[in-house]
Amino acid sequence: MILDGLDSSAMPAPHYDVCVVGAGAAGITLARKLATRSLSICVLEAGGRAFDQAQQDIYAGPYEGSFAAEEFEYLRTSRTRMLGGTTNYWTGYCAPLQESCFEPRPGIAPNGWPIRAADLAPYYPEAAEILQITPPVHDSDAGYSESRKPLLVHRPHLRTLNFHLSPPTRFGDVYGAELAAADNVHLLLNTTAAEVSMDGDRVTAIHTRDLAGNRRTIGADHFVLAAGGIENSRLLLLWNRAHGNRLGNRHDQVGRYFMDHASVHMAGSWFRELPHAALNAYLFQQFDEVRRHHTKAALTVSPEWIARRGLPNFLVHAGFMAPGPGPEARALISAARAIDEMRGATPAGSFPEYFQLITEPPLDADNRVTVIDEPDELGLPRTQVRFRLPPDYPDTCRRCMRALVEAVGAEGIGRGRVYVDPDMGRWPESGQFTHLQDHHNGGTRMSTGEKTGVVDANCRVHGTDNLHVASSSVFTTGGVPNPTFTIVALTLRLADHLVSA
Numbered sequence: 001m002i003l004d005g006l007d008s009s010a011m012p013a014p015h016y017d018v019c020v021v022g023a024g025a026a027g028i029t030l031a032r033k034l035a036t037r038s039l040s041i042c043v044l045e046a047g048g049r050a051f052d053q054a055q056q057d058i059y060a061g062p063y064e065g066s067f068a069a070e071e072f073e074y075l076r077t078s079r080t081r082m083l084g085g086t087t088n089y090w091t092g093y094c095a096p097l098q099e100s101c102f103e104p105r106p107g108i109a110p111n112g113w114p115i116r117a118a119d120l121a122p123y124y125p126e127a128a129e130i131l132q133i134t135p136p137v138h139d140s141d142a143g144y145s146e147s148r149k150p151l152l153v154h155r156p157h158l159r160t161l162n163f164h165l166s167p168p169t170r171f172g173d174v175y176g177a178e179l180a181a182a183d184n185v186h187l188l189l190n191t192t193a194a195e196v197s198m199d200g201d202r203v204t205a206i207h208t209r210d211l212a213g214n215r216r217t218i219g220a221d222h223f224v225l226a227a228g229g230i231e232n233s234r235l236l237l238l239w240n241r242a243h244g245n246r247l248g249n250r251h252d253q254v255g256r257y258f259m260d261h262a263s264v265h266m267a268g269s270w271f272r273e274l275p276h277a278a279l280n281a282y283l284f285q286q287f288d289e290v291r292r293h294h295t296k297a298a299l300t301v302s303p304e305w306i307a308r309r310g311l312p313n314f315l316v317h318a319g320f321m322a323p324g325p326g327p328e329a330r331a332l333i334s335a336a337r338a339i340d341e342m343r344g345a346t347p348a349g350s351f352p353e354y355f356q357l358i359t360e361p362p363l364d365a366d367n368r369v370t371v372i373d374e375p376d377e378l379g380l381p382r383t384q385v386r387f388r389l390p391p392d393y394p395d396t397c398r399r400c401m402r403a404l405v406e407a408v409g410a411e412g413i414g415r416g417r418v419y420v421d422p423d424m425g426r427w428p429e430s431g432q433f434t435h436l437q438d439h440h441n442g443g444t445r446m447s448t449g450e451k452t453g454v455v456d457a458n459c460r461v462h463g464t465d466n467l468h469v470a471s472s473s474v475f476t477t478g479g480v481p482n483p484t485f486t487i488v489a490l491t492l493r494l495a496d497h498l499v500s501a
């Protein structure tokens with residue numbers, strides 16, 4: 001059943017088995033899954049059925065870091081406050097995190113995740129179904145027609161990361177009716193989770209606010225924060241203020257290690273042996289004949305090649321062009337100029353191209369979500385995000401591209417060259433040739449203990465009995481693939497845990 005919180009006569013039940021905060025990819029996945037187990041569920045969703053600027057403005061807040069804040073108003077524009085959450089605007093790129101993302105890696109991620117890729121793999125088929133694709137695999141040329149197979153898979157030093165393109169699934173549109181029809185689900189729209197009551201280590205109730213001034217109290221046996229990568233941290237910070245840092249914050253971890261994927265744009269070229277057709281899968285979306293959805297391949301190098309060079313995980317998209325104003329457009333103009341110059345400078349038959357490099361975000365405790373004293377329209381302290389790239393980030397980018405070019409050479413399949421336009425030489429300090437991908441990872445990281453993170457391997461907030469977190473805020477490391485496929489798989493795993501609890 002769907003109720004509108006702005007209607008003062010809308011009466012949810014006083015107590016549920018599970019209360020879920022947020023109806024985006026994570027919250028809707030969790031509610032649907034739990035609903036099949038005959039549990040009573042209340043979903044609190046801050047937004048309504050349609051986009052509403054007044055709701056969206058509640059997301060506004062200051063950003064500090066390596067990117068020109070005024071150009072993209074990060075906090076207001078990189079997420080969506082309405083039923084279905086940010087899936088109303090996402091692009092649909094799906095891929096699991098590579099196994100190495102979970103592992104401890106000296107200098108990159110000393111502790112690794114408390115779970116491994118194998119713990120999530122059983123949930124991938126169902127996650128794929130929810131995202132309206134068939135189960136994705138990296139490093140496979142299955143599904144490509146003979147003339148379009150990506151030639152670089154199955155090479156010792158090179159890897160292909162296949163992205164599988166969801167339609168893209170708009171969770172509110174696709175699954176809203178199912179939630180509305182479920183007798184054991186109450187989805188309360190236009191209702192913001194604001195405060196909590198606690199009894200010892202147990203959360204007993206969430207108190208809500210809305211733009212009409214209504215206040216409600218929702219009791220439950222279990223509570224799950226699924227308010228998105230940034231809001232999960234914000235809510236935990238607010239609740240810790242009121243409850244003596246008992247909710248995963250005894251060691252000042254909430255909000256820390258926030259990560260987004262920065263991408264850098266540049267021009268490059270593959271020489272000789274690599275025929276243009278071999279790059280088709282990397283340049284253009286292809287229809288996968290076997291899986292019946294589109295795919296887009298990205299290039300990277302083997303885990304061994306990365307480890308030997310002490311690099312973060314990275315991937316390179318070729319020919320990915322984002323139209324519109326802003327940093328990408330300027331980078332494109334610069335890349336086009338570089339390509340023009342390369343035409344005269346590169347051997348006949350080579351293929352100048354435009355590359356987008358995405359590196360795994362650095363682990364930096366000072367990159368964080370905080371709250372400031374200025375109140376939002378509901379009277380709650382606004383969010384602030386700091387995300388700064390480290391001084392050696394340009395060098396890391398150069399080393400990643402060099403590793404890729406060397407791997408192509410070591411395979412004997414061609415030579416590569418990356419061209420850095422003089423203007424581009426200032427990246428990323430200028431912020432001009434980089435942009436953020438709106439992937440809000442970290443802030444409530446998964447860890448074995450409360451000194452190094454906020455939730456345990458089952459996504460339960462350290463120091464609490466019955467409060468869990470769903471979304472990419474629990475990612476211990478950011479990896480390089482886009483996060484939503486992993487968010488959905490992790491949420492399905494959390495549902496199993498809650499059912500067995």
Ligand SMILES: Cc1cc2nc3c(=O)[nH]c(=O)nc-3n(C[C@H](O)[C@H](O)[C@H](O)COP(=O)(O)OP(=O)(O)OC[C@H]3O[C@@H](n4cnc5c(N)ncnc54)[C@H](O)[C@@H]3O)c2cc1C
Nearest residue numbers: 022024025026046081085086091092093193228471482484
């Ligand atoms: C332009 C763009 C393109 C993207 N493309 C991709 C892509 O190709 N692939 C990919 O994997 N990812 C992509 N993403 C990221 C993807 O959209 C997110 O990873 C995903 O939506 C996160 O799901 P979520 O449920 O954690 O958060 P959200 O989808 O943001 O949902 C959170 C929900 O919680 C609600 N909420 C917030 N605060 C409260 C509160 N206090 N009380 C009650 N409810 C609350 C919000 O209104 C929202 O509905 C993209 C993002 C953007 C902006």
